[in-house]
Amino acid sequence: MINDPHTRRAGIITGAVVLVVLIFIIRLFWLQIIDQSQKQKADSNALLRQVIYPSRGLIYDRNGELLVFNQPIYEVTLIFQEMRHGFDTLAFCRCLDIDRQEFDERITAIRDKRRNRGFSTYTPQIFMSQLTKQEVASLRETSYKFSGAGIRKRTLRGYTYPYAAHILGSVGEVSQADIDRDDYYQAGDYAGRDGLERTYEQRLRGEKGVEVIMRDSRGRIQGSYHDGAEDVEAITGIDLHLSLDIQLQALAEQLLQGKVGSVVALEPATGEILALASSPTWNPEILVGKQRSTQYNMLLTDPAKPLFNRATQATYPPGSTFKTIQSVVCLQEGGITPQSKYPCSGPSSTPIKCTHHHGSPVSLLNAIEQSCNPYFWNAFRDMLQKDGFGDNNATFRKRYNLWRDDVMKFGLGLRFEGTDIGEQSPGKIPLEREFNRIYGEKGWKAITIRSLSIGQGEVLVTPLQLANQAATLANRGYYITPHLNTELTDAPTLRHETGMDTAWFALTAQGMHQVMTNGTGRWYNIDSLQMCGKTGTVQNPHGKDHAIFIGFAPMDNPKIAVAVVVENAGFGATWAAPVASLVMEQYLTGTIRRKPLYNKISNAVLAHPSAEQ
């Protein structure tokens, strides 16, 4: 081949080799540098970002009693990609005690991208959740038969006592709205749904951790990625120490059994809530685990509305308990003096009759003691109309606003702010505007709104506000916004001064003490405890009167303030006073000596049959 006619072809061949390698390099450039999707696919292939769930913060009562804890629960997950390697569906169903139809339904639900946005065939999907150890036992033993199936441990709430359901609230699966609002959550996560669990969700939940683990092509775990350098440890939620006294709470709930109503007890000096009971209620345990949604629906549809927290959400006219505020405000604004006396003609008094029998004329202390309606009507009128009516009734209306502002300084008419009680009603102290609208600016005088003088009519309060009112009286002129978390106690923003003279409070307290010694509350007094109180019987257009009581004890240096409302029970003196008295006794003495009274009250059924616990 010396005379090679094809020399040129060596160049062509070299060119072809260069071309091929060039094509490969361009392809590599595309795959490795331009197209980023391969990188993501690689990560989802090999890296499993396994969430480590933190344990939720625990909840204790004021004496360090554990109220809410965590209990292990199991969920069964499936990785669809791996189910191809052998999955005995029927045996799987048998292990979990479900039928084939339910299996198919669950699979369809998981695959539904609208309901399960995080769906992927490569990651574990929750097939069934909230199973007990026993329920997953047989699956655990035979899990090798079910490629792609996994058992994951989660925690659920557990409760030491069957009480305080309204306060504690519950934990449930997050909704789509939660997931959209806060990207901390993923489908299937748990979060506080109501009560303190919701208020303190951020601190109780802790911080999820993540463990980046590698798995091979068959899904077998091959260890941690980068020796755990990219793992994030889960941070346990922060515990919550409540001001609640669980023994007192238990007593309050027992006393309300079979009745509709609420009990609120506060420590006056701190505003700490000692007990906050609403009846009917439920055992918090029933809203845990698999039965949660059915039980919740039952509570939701119960005509007695147990989910409604009457202690903070229900509003009632305060009735005669309002006279304690009237006493202070009328003294403060110069409607009356401590020496003022008014005549009372008993049931024939006008415009408001008196329901009690006592001498006439009555003094302030007697009026409180005997709950004399005419006295407070007269005092209210004299306070409002002290400076006459003025042009266009302006002076009167100014006095009304003064009165309204003073009343609201007791914590009425508005929701408590800066506190950790989620669901509250503001109650109502009527605005001048409302009366102007009905009667015209000139058309209303004290007599027009006379019901307000005895706590009836347009004024509305919640039991929590009533208890706070009792605490304000106990403190002789200030209150700390009621709260449950003891960490809030020292917050300066929670302290509210009424700015009214302590002497008026002392006088009113004296009157309330007389209520317990000689007046409407005398049947349930314990002398040694220096109880102060005021009963109320609130007219109810829909049925029997509501029984109301507020009080505190002891008179000097009070330790507890209480408000009790028992709906449709009749006289406050008969049904609300004993409840409050027992609560005070329990808290101040640590025990109940009046067992028959306790039995009588706790066994009494006054409510609609559907309102049973």
Add this chain to the structure above:
Amino acid sequence: MTRNSIISGIDWWTIILFLTIALFGWLNIYGASYTFDQTSVFDLSNRAGKQFLWLGIACVLGIAVLFIEGRTYEVIAYLLYAFWIIVLLITPLLAHNVKGSMSWIDIGPIKFQPAELAKMITALALAKYMGRYEYRVRSWRDLLTPSLLLALPAIIIMVWQRETGSALVFASFMLMFYRFGMSGYVITGGLSFALLFICSIRFGEVALPWGEGNVGILLCYLALMAVLVGFAWLHEQDWKNVLVLVGIVVLTYAAGLIINIWYTVNFNIVSLIALLLAMTYFTAIVIYRRHFSMLLVTAYIAIALVFCEGCTMVFNKVLQPHQRTRIEVLLGLKDDPTGAGYNVNQSLIAIGSGQFSGKGFLKGTQTKLRFVPEQDTDFIFCTVGEEWGFLGSAGLLIAYLCFIIRLIVIAERQRDNFSRIYAYCVAGIFFFHLTINIGMVLGLLPVIGIPLPFFSYGGSSLISFTMLLAVLLRLDAERLNKLH
């Protein structure tokens, strides 16, 4: 010839490139077969350790080969060829089935694939036959015997041993044939059939507005028309006739368009008619001018037409569903990441995830966790892509490029035909392996299991490639002594 003259005559560039690639390959086998409880790179119980052993054996054998006089190969080439044909025939009788292939035999503890060495032996036989002083490629008849020489082992390996990949490698000798006189049309013709096949399948499902036919077949017609006009232009050097040819096509289409005003016309058929008319005219011209060799063009187009129609039919009616899926996945018609496309899909993920500079040695998750099947043999390039990134993998490709170009340089500088032909066979074999293997790993070519030279795990292939190269180096070292 003294020992010193061998050492001085040896092409050290090739040796350096060979060692670089082989050692880098060994490192990557360690990476690919690395598990988390791995002990040592030299542990003989794992593949990296074994590969190191193989590399040692290959080097010893290669050095031994370097001491055998080049003339010996020329002398024993036919004998060796005959002997090896017998070995290839016997192999399946002794072999045990490895994934359907009957090409592996056990020699003591060692598994050996005779097909690997068959390439070298065939190359020697071809070199001897074609290197005869009086041999020239003047017509296709001169290539008949060499074709039979390479077809015999290829057919035995493909049909008798069922080892398609190794058999296809024999096509690499076409490069040598081309260099020594085979018409370039054979290679381009072969490639054109592949393109026609891809075109007709790839676009076979794309419907046309007139209902009948599909885009794939239409594209094939148009391509064939272009070929016809191109040949008329190049070989007849007659612009008038080219004009007539184009005129025929244009007129046919115009007629089609006019008829289309009243009736819906199938432009596939119009295209076919245009092509047939142009073909007839072309044939008439070449017969008239007695350019009978140009009739091959007519024949080519006729065969291609039948081929295109045939492809679609064979594809849809003859092929098994799983074979069809493989082709469809490769052509991007079907996305099947878990089925037929699994290997390639995982391979692309592994390579792509390496990005510019790679994840670092032993840090690749895809290969470590065995997402890529055959990752230390046929898909070893994935490990490079993932752990060494674009830098490493492009670098490796450039190393191969340098290596093959070096082989071509060596081939070109040989003074005797035997060495030259053998050298081109070697260059062709390496080029073919590189193209098919990397093309497969990068998802550009179908999955044909052939190893990456010096790189993939496996003693047989490493030793065969080393010996293939060693023989060439010895022949090259002797070139100065062989002045004619």
